[in-house]
Amino acid sequence: MTNRKEVAELAGVSEATVSRVLNGIGPMKESTRERVLEAAKRLNYELNAVASSFARGRSGNLGVVLPYVPKVHLFSTYYFSELLSGIGEAVRSKGYGLLLLFRDPTATYDYVSLYRTQRVDACIILGASAIEAELEGINRLAEEELPFCVMDQKFDNPLVSIVAADHEQGSYDAVKHLLDKGLRTIGFLNGSPQYSNSWDRMSGYRRALQEAGIQPDESIMYEGNYSRTSGIQAAKDVHRDLHKMEAIFVSNDRMAIGLMQGLRELGCRLPEELKVVAYDDSDAASLTEPPLTTVKVPFYEMGRLAAERLLDRLTDKGNTESVINERLKTELKVRKSSGN
Amino acid sequence: MTNRKEVAELAGVSEATVSRVLNGIGPMKESTRERVLEAAKRLNYELNAVASSFARGRSGNLGVVLPYVPKVHLFSTYYFSELLSGIGEAVRSKGYGLLLLFRDPTATYDYVSLYRTQRVDACIILGASAIEAELEGINRLAEEELPFCVMDQKFDNPLVSIVAADHEQGSYDAVKHLLDKGLRTIGFLNGSPQYSNSWDRMSGYRRALQEAGIQPDESIMYEGNYSRTSGIQAAKDVHRDLHKMEAIFVSNDRMAIGLMQGLRELGCRLPEELKVVAYDDSDAASLTEPPLTTVKVPFYEMGRLAAERLLDRLTDKGNTESVINERLKTELKVRKSSGN
DNA sequence: ATAATTAATGTACGCGTGTACATTATGTCA
DNA sequence: TGACATAATGTACACGCGTACATTAATTAT
Numbered sequence: 237m238t239n240r241k242e243v244a245e246l247a248g249v250s251e252a253t254v255s256r257v258l259n260g261i262g263p264m265k266e267s268t269r270e271r272v273l274e275a276a277k278r279l280n281y282e283l284n285a286v287a288s289s290f291a292r293g294r295s296g297n298l299g300v301v302l303p304y305v306p307k308v309h310l311f312s313t314y315y316f317s318e319l320l321s322g323i324g325e326a327v328r329s330k331g332y333g334l335l336l337l338f339r340d341p342t343a344t345y346d347y348v349s350l351y352r353t354q355r356v357d358a359c360i361i362l363g364a365s366a367i368e369a370e371l372e373g374i375n376r377l378a379e380e381e382l383p384f385c386v387m388d389q390k391f392d393n394p395l396v397s398i399v400a401a402d403h404e405q406g407s408y409d410a411v412k413h414l415l416d417k418g419l420r421t422i423g424f425l426n427g428s429p430q431y432s433n434s435w436d437r438m439s440g441y442r443r444a445l446q447e448a449g450i451q452p453d454e455s456i457m458y459e460g461n462y463s464r465t466s467g468i469q470a471a472k473d474v475h476r477d478l479h480k481m482e483a484i485f486v487s488n489d490r491m492a493i494g495l496m497q498g499l500r501e502l503g504c505r506l507p508e509e510l511k512v513v514a515y516d517d518s519d520a521a522s523l524t525e526p527p528l529t530t531v532k533v534p535f536y537e538m539g540r541l542a543a544e545r546l547l548d549r550l551t552d553k554g555n556t557e558s559v560i561n562e563r564l565k566t567e568l569k570v571r572k573s574s575g576n
Numbered sequence: 577m578t579n580r581k582e583v584a585e586l587a588g589v590s591e592a593t594v595s596r597v598l599n600g601i602g603p604m605k606e607s608t609r610e611r612v613l614e615a616a617k618r619l620n621y622e623l624n625a626v627a628s629s630f631a632r633g634r635s636g637n638l639g640v641v642l643p644y645v646p647k648v649h650l651f652s653t654y655y656f657s658e659l660l661s662g663i664g665e666a667v668r669s670k671g672y673g674l675l676l677l678f679r680d681p682t683a684t685y686d687y688v689s690l691y692r693t694q695r696v697d698a699c700i701i702l703g704a705s706a707i708e709a710e711l712e713g714i715n716r717l718a719e720e721e722l723p724f725c726v727m728d729q730k731f732d733n734p735l736v737s738i739v740a741a742d743h744e745q746g747s748y749d750a751v752k753h754l755l756d757k758g759l760r761t762i763g764f765l766n767g768s769p770q771y772s773n774s775w776d777r778m779s780g781y782r783r784a785l786q787e788a789g790i791q792p793d794e795s796i797m798y799e800g801n802y803s804r805t806s807g808i809q810a811a812k813d814v815h816r817d818l819h820k821m822e823a824i825f826v827s828n829d830r831m832a833i834g835l836m837q838g839l840r841e842l843g844c845r846l847p848e849e850l851k852v853v854a855y856d857d858s859d860a861a862s863l864t865e866p867p868l869t870t871v872k873v874p875f876y877e878m879g880r881l882a883a884e885r886l887l888d889r890l891t892d893k894g895n896t897e898s899v900i901n902e903r904l905k906t907e908l909k910v911r912k913s914s915g916n
Numbered sequence: 917a918t919a920a921t922t923a924a925t926g927t928a929c930g931c932g933t934g935t936a937c938a939t940t941a942t943g944t945c946a
Numbered sequence: 947t948g949a950c951a952t953a954a955t956g957t958a959c960a961c962g963c964g965t966a967c968a969t970t971a972a973t974t975a976t
Contacts, residue, residue: 285694290630313648336640353624501865
């Protein structure tokens with residue numbers, strides 16, 4: 237493997253000059269620049285990323301922490317590929333690497349160790365839930381003021397950086413849409429309460445109803461776990477209560493799809509007998525019959541934003557405050573399932 | 577950030593001894609070992625991964641190359657999470673990192689550069705298709721004898737390492753299952769021909785028919801692109817040709833789900849009017865109505881195997897030959913969609 | 917024309933670790 | 947007890963790059 241020294245010799249300059257040319261640092265004669273680049277090309281030389289990282293004292297990697305396998309299945313391909321693509325785009329444009337990290341469900345994940353061992357310069361944590369081990373790990377990160385960001389979840393700790401969508405407002409919009417059509421009895425199939433954004437959805441749901449002067453009815457609120465299976469399972473209860481509601485708001489597309497599938501099997505006609513508004517606007521949303529009215533969430537942008545902000549913070553670009561706290565807007569996509 | 581020197585001082589030994597204790601190398605007195613470990617703990621010391629990589633001349637990372645975004649959507653969450661989990665498991669158990677790399681569709685990806693810059697020690701390439709730029713990049717890797725592995729695709733070049741499932745046999749089994757039930761007219765909805773494993777499926781399909789003395793009928797062979805949408809689209813043609821076939825073999829679950837959805841909307845009763853056998857055994861397979869008879873593919877094992885073999889090769893463990901060529905067995909899962 | 921400034925390049929060292937080799941302690945065997 | 951093998955530890959340096967500082971060349975100001 238050829239190194240800087242050889243390039244320097246071939247170009248007839250010092251190693252430092254080679255380094256400067258390759259990193260575009262300081263003023264230099266164009267002719268020198270060209271000689272060095274030419275020499276590098278001839279020798280098939282490229283900067284050794286590991287040595288470079290070592291000299292800089294940084295790994296050059298952004299870590300993305302994934303929940304352990306069973307939880308991963310709760311994410312859709314859409315969610316994942318959008319989020320990761322957004323992160324990937326930011327990471328690439330800034331010359332960083334993207335290190336994938338799987339959480340170990342058995343142990344309190346020692347996030348701090350990732351930094352201490354210099355495996356990552358920053359982290360984005362996906363699918364964080366409100367269980368003890370997770371909170372502990374995240375709070376320790378915050379204490380040490382390490383650059384990290386939790387994706388799409390809330391935390392009490394004001395030192396925890398977060399990029400999320402405004403699910404309270406998104407849910408409000410979804411329910412308001414149904415109310416505006418004159419529907420008054422609106423059920424709710426929510427996801428697991430272990431995720432804070434489930435609470436946000438509940439909050440938006442209630443706000444919309446209350447603004448319309450409607451007392452929320454606990455007997456038509458259901459709980460799934462964001463999976464399609466749980467939607468199918470909920471179908472039985474929803475079907476039983478069909479006389480009590482004209483519409484239902486579902487916390488994500490996958491559950492909505494499962495719910496509709498289950499209801500149809502029970503002989504329910506959609507959207508005639510029940511209007512449905514879902515959440516995410518995943519690929520599948522427009523493919524169902526009827527197509528889903530759903531709340532579009534800007535996953536790609538969320539991923540990109542989180543990564544950009546973290547990486548910017550590393551390079552101190554206008555780093556006024558280090559805690560990230562972003563709420564991105566959602567957008568209601570009206571399709572047939574809500575009765576249009 | 578504390579370093580080796582401080583630990584050595586606190587423990588009253590040399591830096592080399594600290595290094596040996598931490599890497600478990602050579603004979604050493606248990607008392608020394610304990611003193612060092614104790615000192616490391618007191619100082620909150622952990623090995624600096626970057627410096628370590630640098631000294632070893634390796635990045636310690638396994639790269640996983642993903643196709644660009646639009647293609648990603650063709651994979652299911654099941655496929656991805658299984659494959660990545662398998663890879664992740666191997667990578668973790670061997671103390672490596674998992675670097676995610678997104679292909680740039682516009683350029684001939686310079687895979688070799690990943691090694692030259694020492695960003696990765698080995699690579700697994702997912703979703704490789706038979707387009708020119710891709711072939712070129714992969715063949716160059718092979719020429720340079722770099723440690724890499726293509727996942728679930730065939731290549732003519734015998735120097736290209738591959739871990740794949742035996743889709744020829746898997747498809748044969750699927751069709752044979754239908755034949756064994758006395759069905760004689762069996763259609764085929766295949767995926768994009770740009771992927772070699774689509775050809776394998778076709779081959780298995782034909783072999784099964786021919787062994788049964790049935791002349792394959794081109795007029796009931798359809799082509800999708802592995803997406804659910806393409807399954808829905810195929811439904812129209814299949815519905816039109818329903819009188820020509822008793823059953824259909826579909827190249828993956830997603831298309832099968834789309835197809836069944838589309839057919840049902842056209843008033844087709846399943847499995848009464850058409851038996852369906854699909855492929856992958858993804859999560860969704862058992863959730864459809866009727867549940868899918870499908871070919872289970874060991875994605876997790878494939879990921880793990882590929883990663884293990886690559887990483888073993890790096891450490892020269894019984895490295896008899898360096899080209900990996902594995903075909904894993906599939907397994908038919910019989911459910912209701914094939915008429916049981 | 918000379919001083920002052922800036923451009924362009926070179927010199928030298930540190931970053932934290934792995935490890936070859938040298939050295940010293942410990943044990944074994946006669 | 948001495949010769950010798952082996953265990954245990956220390957010494958010293960390489961790895962490839964970034965960069966502070968020193969130096970030299972070119973430009974500008976006076």
